[in-house]
Amino acid sequence: MDRDQFVTLFRAHLQDVSKYLSRRVDRNQVEDLASEIFEIAWRKKTDCPDGMELAWLYKIAGFVVSNHRRKAVNRIIHLPILDTDKSAPSAEDMALDGSGVAIAFAALSGSDKQLLSLLVFEELSIKEISVVLGTSENTTSQRLKRARERLAANLASLLSDI
Missing domain, CATH: 1.10.10.10 (Winged helix-like DNA-binding domain superfamily/Winged helix DNA-binding domain)
Structure with a gap:
């Protein structure tokens, strides 16, 4: 996959990946995590199966969301309990x-x-x-x-x- 093909992939699937993320993380984290997903996708572009690009991106997104949650739990463990409103x-x-x-x-x-x-x-x-x-x-x-x-x-x- 060359640069132009990747740009096409990015444009075709950014919205779908963002929707996937918005159902799993806070809205203010969607853009950063989407960037991380596409950065990983660029590095691993040779692993992308033909015709299964969106599913491949969702697989990467699943790993990114899991890592994000793991890091969040580790941060919370070390914070005092706060009385905060629930997220949307x-x-x-x-x-x-x-x-x-x-x-x-x-x-x-x-x-x-x-x-x-x-x-x-x-x-x-x-x-x-x-x-x-x-x-x-x-x-x-x-x-x-x-x-x-x-x-x-x-x-x-x-x-x-x-």
């Missing part, structure tokens, strides 16, 4: 707000949440999710099937409690 809700929180779906979704494991978020919020295909997660399409399909079943079971449990 994420797009996922707003989409799920006020419904049993939010409670059922929150009860899922982190990997189930990630799978369903990539499918529903990022609108990725099974093939693209497989690239993001580094798994086969068959494994991804099976994991998605089980995640949906667990979400449905959580919802059924909530409804039976009403």
